[in-house]
Amino acid sequence: MGALLTDRLPGGAQPVLQARTGRAAVGGDAFDSGMWPLHREAHLGPGAPWRQDPAVMVLAPLSAEDSAHVPFVIDATALAGPVGRIVVTIDYSPFSKALTFHPGRALPFLGFGVKYETAGALRASVQAGPDQIWHVGAAYVSALGGGCSAPAVSHARPDWQRGFGEMRARLWPDSGRLRLCIRHPQDTGLADGIPAHHLTSLALHDAQGAEIARLDLHEPVEENPSFTFLLPPHLAAEPVTLHAQDTMGNRLSGRVEPST
C-alpha cells in the first residue's frame, strides 16, 4: 500500500478500500473521456504528453457521505524520477481545478478534502520522470451534489469569525507525516449573497526558513480544510513553519514541532 499508514490499525493490512486503475478509476468509461480532454488542454497545457499510470494512486471512498467534504489521498511515491507539479482536477465541477501541489523537498504524497457537485472522477496529474510527462491516476466518487453551491455551514453559526484562521497540526518524525487543519469558510461565491473567500496558497518551510513544499489552492477545497503531507526523515525531525494566504489578503501562520 505504498506510503499509506492503513496497516497501523488492527486489521488494516487487509484494506476494505483500494485504489482503482483504468476504467474503474473513472467510473466505467474509457479513461480518456468526459471532461478530461478539455481539462487536460486547459490545466496541463495544449498537447501536453500524458499517460494513465497505476503508479499514481488516488484513494477515496466509493461514494460521498457528505458532498461538502470528500476526502482523498494521492500517493505518487511509487513513480520513478523527479516529480514536478501535481495538478488535481475534478471531472464534473463548476471549478475544474482543485489545487496544484509542488512537493519540492517533500514526498509526492498529499491528503486533502474537496467539495463535490455531482458524481465524477477526481484526477491527479503528476509531472514526473526525466522527460517530465504527465502520469495520471483517478478515483471516481458517486455524490448527490450540492457540495459546491451550498453555503459554508460556518455562516450559519453566529461565532464563525471567532476561530477564523486557527491552525491545528502535528508532525510525526517516525512516519514523516504532517497533518494540518485550518479554520476557514472556503466560500465559493456560488451561494447567494456570500462573496468568494478562500485560501489561495499554503507553504511549508524548514527550520532555516527555506521552502519545503507549496500548494496553490482553489475553490473546490472543503470548508475548514485539512491536509496530509509526507516529509523525508531529516525534515520531519525539525520544526516546520506553515504560511497560508486567502483571497481577502489574510495571512495565517503557524509552527509545528516534531512530536510522537
Next chain:
Amino acid sequence: MTGFRSLTRRSLVAGAAAATALALPRAVAQAQPRGYDLLPQEVAAGLWMITGAPESFARSNGGAIVNIVLLASAEGAIIIDTGSTARMGAEIRAFADQRLGGVARVINTHHHPDHWFGNIAFADRPILALPATGDLCRRSAPDYAASLYALLGPWMAGTTPTPPGQRIESDELVIGGRTLRLLALSGHSAADLVVQDVQTGVLIAGDLLFLDRAPSFPDADVARWLRALDRLAGLETSGVVPGHGPFHRSGAALAQTRQYLELTRDRLDQAAALGLSPVEAMAAGPAPAFRALGANPEEYIRTVAQRWADHERTALPVIGGL
C-alpha cells in the same frame, strides 16, 4: 350508462397497462418493485414485530431495513416506527386494519428517515414523538427525501415526508388498556425515545440498540450514547426489540452496541493520534471483530466521514492562526 362507460374506460386502461407490461423488456419489468410482503411475527403477547434486513438502504431491500412494532390494544394497534417509504407504511397499516382492529396511535422513536417516512400511510391518525424529534423531522425532511429517492428510486413512489404532529411530554401513555413507559434519551440522535410495554416487559429501544448490524452514527454523540446504554442496562426487561437486528431475550444488543461504540471511538482516536488521514482510517476498515457485521464496511466508512473531525480535533494541538 355512466357505469357502463366507466367500466369501458377501466378496461381500456387495464388493456393499455397489460400491453405496456408485455412491451417492457424482461429486466425492466423485474426491476419494478412489487411490494415488501412484510411478515409481522408475534414475539410476545399482543406484540408484533417486523424485522428489517440487517443492511444499508439499497434497491435490493427497498429500504425495509428497520424494525417495526405493532402493539395490540382495545382501541387498535399502537405502531412504533413506520419504515422508509409510503409503500412500507401502507403494508403495516393493512396488517393493523385486518388483524388488530385498526390504528390507535403511531409513535416515531427518532428522526432518521427509515423510522418515519412511512408516516404518510397514517396521516389521518395521531402521530407522536418527542418534541425535538418533530422539529428534526421537519428540518431534515428535504435532504432525506432527496437521498432516499436517489437510493431507492421507484420504491419511494408516493412518499411525502409526514412529520409527527403530536408531542410526547409525559413518561407514560395508556392507550386502549395498554400501558407504555416512555424514556427520553439521546446519543444516537439528539432525541431517542425508548418505549417499554408494561404488559409484556418488552423494551422497544429504537436505534440506541443494534444487534448483528453495524450502528449508524450520522448524529451520534458517543459519550451520551454510552450514558444512555447505562440507563437501559438498569431496566428490568423480558425481551428487546433493537432498532435494527433480531428480537432477543438476552443482553446481546446492549453488550454488542456498547462494544461497537467503544472500539470504533478508540479506533478513530488511535488513527488520528497516529497521523492517518480520514481516507486511510476508512480504508483500514472496521475493528476486526465487527468486519462481518451487517451493513459493514459501508456503515463504518460513513462513520469515519461523519465523525472524523471530532476525533482529529483532540489529536491536533493549535499551532498558529491569523
